[in-house]
Amino acid sequence: MERLELKHIFSWLHDLLVSTGLGEPWLSVVTYLMLGAMMFGALSVIALFLVWWERKISAHVQQRFGPMRNGWHGWYQTIMDAIKLLQKEDVRVTNRDKFVFFWAPVICFVAAFLAYIVIPFGDGLIVADFNIGILYIMAVTTFTIISLLMAGWGSNNKYALLGGMRSAAQMVSYEIPMVASILVVIVYSGSLSMVDIVESQSGMIFNWFIFKLPFGPIAFITYIIAATAEANRVPFDLPEAEHELVAGFNIEYSGMKFAMFFLAEFVNMFTVSAIAVTLFFGGWNGWLLPSWLWFLGKTLLVVLLLMLFRWSYPRLRVDQLMEFAWKFLVPLTFANLLVGAAFKYLGWYW
Amino acid sequence: MAEHASVGIMFWILAIVVVVSGFLVVSLRNIFHCALFLMLCLTAVAGIFITLDAEFLAVAQVLIYVGAVSVLMIFAIMLTRDLADKQIPQTNKHAMLAFLGCTAFVLGIILVLSGTDMWRWAKTPLPVENVMTIGKLLMTKYVLPFEVISILLVAAMIGAIVLARKEKA
Known part of the structure; x- marks a missing residue:
């Protein structure tokens, strides 16, 4: 059975990029910039999630609830915290x-x-x-x-x-x-x-x-x-x-x-x-x-x-x-x- | 990798970083900044190793020179009392003489090396399993220098411990 692998999506994206007719130095530059942006986005989301998870786990270890106000069990609490820190x-x-x-x-x-x-x-x-x-x-x-x-x-x-x-x-x-x-x-x-x-x-x-x-x-x-x-x-x-x-x-x-x-x-x-x-x-x-x-x-x-x-x-x-x-x-x-x-x-x- | 045009651009960027940061290391008056620029200089040298396909050398450079030697220097600076805001001039009245001597030395090296062929890029492609080759060479052909260096390092370490140990009253 073929599993849904992300590499197929990436190779499809790469083909799309090649089909635009971009020359070689720029093709690599654009590819790596896109990869960097994707990686950065994914890891930022993971980090935000981990902050929330840590707070929930600490709370449950100590028999508390932790953040509960923003969304289901406070799932967007860290996003709000990040916005606050930015300001x-x-x-x-x-x-x-x-x-x-x-x-x-x-x-x-x-x-x-x-x-x-x-x-x-x-x-x-x-x-x-x-x-x-x-x-x-x-x-x-x-x-x-x-x-x-x-x-x-x-x-x-x-x-x-x-x-x-x-x-x-x-x-x-x-x-x-x-x-x-x-x-x-x-x-x-x-x-x-x-x-x-x-x-x-x-x-x-x-x-x-x-x-x-x-x-x-x-x-x-x-x-x-x-x-x-x-x-x-x-x-x-x-x-x-x-x-x-x-x-x-x-x-x-x-x-x-x-x-x-x-x-x-x-x-x-x-x-x-x-x-x-x-x-x-x-x-x-x-x-x-x-x-x-x-x-x-x-x-x-x-x-x-x-x-x-x-x-x-x-x-x-x-x-x-x-x-x-x-x-x-x-x-x-x-x-x-x-x-x-x-x-x-x-x-x-x- | 070496024949690509972007590698040439990378080399020049890294070379400029190496030279500028190297100059700052010997000219800045804040010793902590000097140590940081030394790290930048060594990291950029590691970058040059990467453009030459010598990834293992680059990683070893960062691990040993930046990660161990320079961090040790920063420790020494931090543990030295009252060094924080000191402006320490790095030169004395012999600065010009030293500059001339160093310039002559560099020119001499360039003169000698430009006559030979050994500093050019290798024409043959490097083996893919670089690390394995290096390891095998260290354990066979160069085993004696390798062991001598190890003994030297152990001796230096023991010496440092003996020097730093408190005398029992």
């Missing part, structure tokens, strides 16, 4: 570092979207399949770290500075276990390309990497812990620990600039979940339903997991956070990588 005054502190203060939210926002160039949303639904895909994602998270450092420095505020430094220290530390747990997957798929990784998990559900015992589940658990830290979420949200740092790196930001940090945070959460699905849950592989729906559904389930973390666990102390990363996660992930590589070498896998 707000852009408060600019006098002693800020003008150049750094201005560019920090911009870089944060752009960096959040950069990873989506290589994320396969479905069968044939990928902007560019680099043969170094997963490494590319690791590289672009660097810019998020830099933007947080810039925000902390540019605000000229001790809380912001502390928040920015904490977040950078945390992201740099947790990047190592994250890469080490991803490497186990790469050892098995034999490729850094996201499409190849997904295709190596096709077929049965037991081909999904999470079911590759015993290292698969360990790699997933270490990945999801490190990813929670990378996305600066509870229990690793020290950069914005309210009772210590008021709001952390974004304390001096208001209006649209704050909205950019806020949206980037939710886009980042979706990114780490999408990577988890691609690496461990077979990406777009599924039955009957279109592949992009499988991908979206699986990703939203991982997002749900991250959200439940947030509303179940208390925040770590900063020294505990560092100790956990360096004394527990790093040795564990490296041992897991060694075991995984040994199993691969001996051929003890399916």
Whole structure:
């Protein structure tokens, strides 16, 4: 049975574009601009939805209702919030570092979207399949770290500075276990390309990497812990620990600039979940339903997991956070990588 | 990719970014801005690697130079006391001399390299599995330099830890 795949719609759109008789440099330019606009639109909608979902889940975890006023169970609450933030005054502190203060939210926002160039949303639904895909994602998270450092420095505020430094220290530390747990997957798929990784998990559900015992589940658990830290979420949200740092790196930001940090945070959460699905849950592989729906559904389930973390666990102390990363996660992930590589070498896998 | 006209345009844009930001790194008086422009410069160099089809090199450049080295520099700046609003001149009375020396060095490099053929674009297409080739070479042909560099880095790390450790009273 032919499934309704978005790639057919895209190839139809591409044919339509070609039929207008556009020459080559412009054809690529228009194609990529359209792709960028579509990606931006889709991700903005996803981020807005995640904000609403987070509020609903937090409310139900705490036996409240959450937003209920705007539409069915408050479904357009976040849209109203976004409109409100757009109209707000852009408060600019006098002693800020003008150049750094201005560019920090911009870089944060752009960096959040950069990873989506290589994320396969479905069968044939990928902007560019680099043969170094997963490494590319690791590289672009660097810019998020830099933007947080810039925000902390540019605000000229001790809380912001502390928040920015904490977040950078945390992201740099947790990047190592994250890469080490991803490497186990790469050892098995034999490729850094996201499409190849997904295709190596096709077929049965037991081909999904999470079911590759015993290292698969360990790699997933270490990945999801490190990813929670990378996305600066509870229990690793020290950069914005309210009772210590008021709001952390974004304390001096208001209006649209704050909205950019806020949206980037939710886009980042979706990114780490999408990577988890691609690496461990077979990406777009599924039955009957279109592949992009499988991908979206699986990703939203991982997002749900991250959200439940947030509303179940208390925040770590900063020294505990560092100790956990360096004394527990790093040795564990490296041992897991060694075991995984040994199993691969001996051929003890399916 | 290399023969496409848009790659040439990209190269010039990136080259201008590299040169301008590189100049700003050595001329600005706010040291935090200098560090940021260093990052921009290194990122643009990574962009040039991409126009040359060396994606792995580009990603490694961003991961190591921007993500690790420059972030470390920013940490050092942030942890240094009373540096926030300082205007630190980067030159002393030998500025002109240094400028002349550097210019002579660059001209010398250009003179030497333009005589040879090794800096031109490779005529043969690169292997698709770039990463695999690099990995294999590192583990076979270049295994000795690779291991020596690793030992050097470990030694440097241990040295830094020893230097930074508090003396027990």
